[in-house]
Each structure stands twice: as C-alpha cells, then as structure tokens.
Amino acid sequence: MAPPDSFQLEILDRLSDIPSNDWNALLPADAGPFLRHEFLSALEETGCVGGNTGWQVAHLLLRDDQRLIGALPLYLKQHSYGEFVFDWSWAQAYEQQGMQYFPKALCAIPFTPVQGSRILSLSGDGIDASGVARRLIEGLKALVLQNDLSSAHVLFPYATELEALKEHGFMLRDSVQxxxxxxxxxxxxxxxxxxxxxxxxxxxxxxxxxxxxxxxxxxxxxxxxxxxxxxxxxxxxxxxxxxxxxxxxxxxxxxxxxxxxxxxxxxxxxxxxxxxxxxxxxxxxxxxxxxxxxxxxxxxxxxxxxxxxxxxxxxxxxxxxxxxxxxxxxxxxxxxxxxxxxxKTIQSAHFIADPQFAKAVKHFLDREHQGIGAYVDELAEHSPLKSSKVQP
The missing domain is CATH 3.40.630.30 (Gcn5-related N-acetyltransferase (GNAT))
Structure with missing residues (x-):
C-alpha cells in the first residue's frame, strides 16, 4: 500500500461517473443490496436525490493514485426527512442560537433504515482497511469544518465502524427497530x-x-x-x-x-x-x-x-x-x-462542530440512552415468544 501522503480525497456528485465495478469492489460480502452502485445510482438518475430534493450528492472518495480504495456514501442535507434518526429538535436549538444547522453532512442510505457498512474500503492487495477508514473519517470531519457545516451524521453503521467513529469524536445515539x-x-x-x-x-x-x-x-x-x-x-x-x-x-x-x-x-x-x-x-x-x-x-x-x-x-x-x-x-x-x-437496538454516530453545542447534545444523548434502555427492558417484559425456544 502506498504511503499515506499519496492518498487523495475527492467529492463525487454523480455516482454514474465511476464504473459500478469500482464502487461495488469496495463493498464487504455482507454489504447487502442497498449499498450497491445499482441502487444508489438509480436514486440519483431518477431524481429521488439530487436536484432540489434537499439531498445533494457528495460521495467522499479516497484514491491511491488513480485507484479507488475507499468511500463514504455521503449527502449534504438541507432538511432531516428520510433519515429515521430524528434531529429536528437539534436543528431548532441550533438555529435559536443564531447558527445554521442546515446543510449538514449525512453518511447514510437514503430513505433506508438498515444497518450496514458505511465506511467502505477495498480489501486485500496490501490494503490497510483501518488506515483507509481513518482517512475517510478525518476527511469527513475536515469537510464539515472547512465548509462551516454544523455536523456530520453516520446512520446505522456496523459496530466496528462505530468504534472507529467514536475514537474520532463522534457521539453515539440509540435507535430501536x-x-x-x-x-x-x-x-x-x-x-x-x-x-x-x-x-x-x-x-x-x-x-x-x-x-x-x-x-x-x-x-x-x-x-x-x-x-x-x-x-x-x-x-x-x-x-x-x-x-x-x-x-x-x-x-x-x-x-x-x-x-x-x-x-x-x-x-x-x-x-x-x-x-x-x-x-x-x-x-x-x-x-x-x-x-x-x-x-x-x-x-x-x-x-x-x-x-x-x-x-x-x-x-x-x-x-x-x-x-x-x-x-x-x-x-x-x-x-x-x-x-x-x-x-433490537442499533446505533448511529454524530459529530457536532460547535464545541458548546456538542456538549449539550452529549448530555441529551446520555439521558436518551438511559431512556431507551428502560424502554427496551419494558418491551422485553411483553415478548410475544414463549420462554423456551421452539425446535423444528
């Protein structure tokens, strides 16, 4: 693998500009259908994202010379519709302080609350997947800070990716499915x-x-x-x-x-x-x-x-x-x-650029985490299943 200074980050505003094989080669075996080039590009080509939808396509790519070795499915959002992780109250509080919450950066599958890989990396051939992930996360934070965006949100990633995001200052939020x-x-x-x-x-x-x-x-x-x-x-x-x-x-x-x-x-x-x-x-x-x-x-x-x-x-x-x-x-x-x-409890990761607002969100998430834990415990008391597992 080439030294880190040979890495190049770029923003892609149309997925059809790269071959489907190049994108799909980044997907792990358990990626599922929603991360595939065929699905994401269909959203773009039929106008479900892009244009005046409030979903500006901005996929973050990482190249080693000309070879695509990593990516984040990324959008700049002008609203919070179609995400299934609700932050309207954050936006309202942000704007009450005289700051702009939108646009924000969103790493997610549009309109699809499904857990899966979000930090994509080529495997094999001497690729350091953790190094690729680190550069992509750093690139995402730099995108937020350099463009005066309020925040970055990574929805429903796998647990290993959550740990990497947490190490870079992202806060975790629970959801129940x-x-x-x-x-x-x-x-x-x-x-x-x-x-x-x-x-x-x-x-x-x-x-x-x-x-x-x-x-x-x-x-x-x-x-x-x-x-x-x-x-x-x-x-x-x-x-x-x-x-x-x-x-x-x-x-x-x-x-x-x-x-x-x-x-x-x-x-x-x-x-x-x-x-x-x-x-x-x-x-x-x-x-x-x-x-x-x-x-x-x-x-x-x-x-x-x-x-x-x-x-x-x-x-x-x-x-x-x-x-x-x-x-x-x-x-x-x-x-x-x-x-x-x-x-089932699954998590998302959130980076807030403003330090004071990030501190307030952290307090909110801590309280919410306790509340969701109690909610899931209460749901468990009403399980539809018998106590013993049925065998065929």
Whole structure:
C-alpha cells in the first residue's frame, strides 16, 4: 500500500461517473443490496436525490493514485426527512442560537433504515482497511469544518465502524427497530407455536378476518415482475403517503429502474379480490446474508387487518419457505411485537462542530440512552415468544 501522503480525497456528485465495478469492489460480502452502485445510482438518475430534493450528492472518495480504495456514501442535507434518526429538535436549538444547522453532512442510505457498512474500503492487495477508514473519517470531519457545516451524521453503521467513529469524536445515539428471527420454522403454524397463547390467538383472528373477505395473494419474484405490477405497487405506495398527507420520497421511475437492475433482490406481494389487485407490499431479499427487508406497503381499498397480512404474515411465510433467517420490519412500530418481531437496538454516530453545542447534545444523548434502555427492558417484559425456544 502506498504511503499515506499519496492518498487523495475527492467529492463525487454523480455516482454514474465511476464504473459500478469500482464502487461495488469496495463493498464487504455482507454489504447487502442497498449499498450497491445499482441502487444508489438509480436514486440519483431518477431524481429521488439530487436536484432540489434537499439531498445533494457528495460521495467522499479516497484514491491511491488513480485507484479507488475507499468511500463514504455521503449527502449534504438541507432538511432531516428520510433519515429515521430524528434531529429536528437539534436543528431548532441550533438555529435559536443564531447558527445554521442546515446543510449538514449525512453518511447514510437514503430513505433506508438498515444497518450496514458505511465506511467502505477495498480489501486485500496490501490494503490497510483501518488506515483507509481513518482517512475517510478525518476527511469527513475536515469537510464539515472547512465548509462551516454544523455536523456530520453516520446512520446505522456496523459496530466496528462505530468504534472507529467514536475514537474520532463522534457521539453515539440509540435507535430501536423490530426484527423477526427464523428459529428453523417448518411452516407458519410452527412459527405460531413459538408465540404466547394471546399472540397466537390474535394473529389467527386477524388472518381469518382477511380470509373472510375472499382475498388471495400473489407472490411475484423480481425476475417475473412486469411494468404493470410496478405501476400498481407504486399506486399503493403513493396512496400510503397521501393518506398521511405527505409526499412519497421515491417515484415510479425509480422502482422500475431498480427492478431492471436488481430483480434478484426484489419480491412483490400483491393482494387480490376476485382477480383485482387491492394492496401490495415489497420485500428486498439478500440471499447472501439470509435477510429480508420489509420496505413499503400500500392499499387502494381499506380492509381490516389487510396491512398485517400483506406486509407481515405473507412476508413471514415467504421467509420460512425460503429459509431466510431474519426479516427486518423497518424503523419504529411497536405493533410489530404483537406479530412476532423482537426489539433490537442499533446505533448511529454524530459529530457536532460547535464545541458548546456538542456538549449539550452529549448530555441529551446520555439521558436518551438511559431512556431507551428502560424502554427496551419494558418491551422485553411483553415478548410475544414463549420462554423456551421452539425446535423444528
């Protein structure tokens, strides 16, 4: 590996300007689908980030001569939407002191609260991965300080990366998600047998409620999906935002491009009544890590419990049939626990440029950490699972 003074940091404002193979070569084996060039560049090419979205693309690259050896997926943010780690109160307090909180630097996967690698490094060939990480973190802090940005935020990185960030003055913040774990279940009934009687009866009642509506389900692997499937899915997805008086982060062009580029990672579930589709949900599947991610759901007709059936129970049945070990249900949602999901604490890392404000944030995070610890302990008392692990 070349001496450190030969390293060159640069900002990339369009991922398509570098070959996909060069970017993907930086990803660890367990990186998952969301860090891939195909996914991130699709967001850019369809206008979901960049332009006037408040997500200015600014990927931080590290080169050794001309060879790309490291990177951070990085954005300059003009707001805090689409992050799932909420710092609006920080922004308000910052601006009350006469300072500008936005833009801020955000190292994350847009609109995707999934834990994974954030400090990317080429492996092998004499590469010192820890040295690459150190230069990238130093480069991120320099970007903040030299451009008078308020802060840098690294969302949901792996634990080893959190330690490196902490060593460079980043503060850690807890979040709680809800994940389903496969205990070697043979079928859905076997899964139900792992739950307490109360949860088991509730799920059966909810499924029966949907069944009485004569609703059936189609499972469509990404490779078999059509434009019409994605157009209906997008109609459902957009309607969810409309019902919450909000605007969707992603557009129809993105989903169609994603399906073209990464069909092997996508699985659509469509609910139908009398052959007409009325609801849908999307799973992102990673066979390499044996994980599935529940991403989006929506319906054009209200049916009681259809959300739980389409987004949770059909997805769990799919995971059991495909022997997928973990199903991540996304951010927030205590209601997932009643459907067999368990809480998991994951962390993000935050660097605040102003020393006095950083001190105040540190006090806030210490109190929040204690509160989240108590919250997770309380959730554990209401576990949906029996005390003993069910064996197949």
């Amino acid at each position: 809800f994940h389903w774990h496969n205990q070697g279940f043979e079928n859905f009934e076997h899964f139900l047998s792992a739950l307490t009687m109360k949860r088991r009866k509730n799920i059966r009642r909810e499924r029966e409620q949907v069944a009485r509506e004569l609703i059936s389900f189609r499972h469509i692997p990404g490779e078999s999906s059509t434009n019409a499937d994605w157009e209906f899915f997008y109609r459902c997805y957009a309607n969810t935002y409309l019902e919450h008086r909000s605007s969707p982060y992603l557009n129809e062009a993105f989903f169609k491009l994603w399906a073209q580029r990464m069909p092997e990672n996508l699985h659509l579930i469509i609910a139908e009544r009398n052959g007409s589709p009325i609801a849908s949900s999307l799973l992102v599947v990673d066979p390499t890590t044996s994980k599935a991610y529940g991403r989006y759901w929506g319906a054009i007709e209200h049916v009681p419990c259809l959300h739980f059936e389409t987004a949770y129970y059909q997805a769990i049945e799919y995971c059991i049939s495909q022997k997928i070990q973990t199903f991540e249900g996304g951010a927030q949602g205590e209601q997932k626990m009643a459907r067999g999901f368990l809480p």
